[in-house]
Amino acid sequence: MILFLCYITTGLLLLIRDCNEFLSFCHKHIFLEVFFAMAGEVPNLAESKLTALVVDDNFVNQSIHHKLLDRLGIKNDVVCNGQEAVDVHCSGRNYDLILMDMDMPIMNGIQATKRLREMGIESKIAGVTTRAEEEEVKEFMEAGLNDFQEKPLTISKLVSILHNLDFYVQA
């Protein structure tokens, strides 16, 4: 298994070398980190200096999502509802990634996502919710999400989000 992984890694490294003119170093770094994550290891994205915002009214989920992002080396803040997510952006803060819950008091995830997009916020927003009915997911996606994952969130689901959203540091 280890030899197989080494073989694959070598092949990928050669491919990346050949595509060097099209990929930045950081892009390669993130790609390899995600690759190793999908092979079962936890990537450390601290060098990428990604930032994230956790938007969830549930204290248990706040704690878990904050820790998951920490584990991946992603600095993150936590707010309790959609209104706070909007307010924090109005104060001038910006994030690479927003993990948005759907059901929250004051302003829910759908309303908050729409509002943030209206404000011109281009951060990647991933919906994270227990609601998985097709119609509910569709409504959430149409509000302006870039990706969606069903709770409970795990390391592998979070890595999947990062992979789907093609995160890389601009040169």
Added chain:
Amino acid sequence: MQRQVALIKQSLFDQGYLDEQFMELEELQDDANPNFVEEVATLYFKDSARLINNIEQALERGSFDFNRLDNYMHQFKGSSTSIGASKVKTECTMFREYCRAGNAEGCLRTFKQLKKEHATLRKKLEQYFQLARQAGPKEIARRPK
């Protein structure tokens, strides 16, 4: 003592009190947060006690507001799912089905069972965490067989 801790944890999985999500949380523990799972569990039981209280008050009123009850239980289920509280999660799901069916008796019956499962899990996890602290730094979490 480490073996005793491992056996208690294994039994929690074997008896269906916990599911894989609990293992996911244990894998987040590190030197910076060696008691992360216990901290999350503490948060969960504090939050769920509040929800149980809210639901009890709503049920005691007599007139069943199934929408409100369903909302409370949605939150409860969400927390229970996140911590891996499998039996509690199952009762939450059943309660919500009774809410959607407008079945008051089913809600009452399920809520009684839910409180029982919740109390049992709390007691067992408190025992587990106490023993784990006495045993010292834990070995890396392993998935139960």
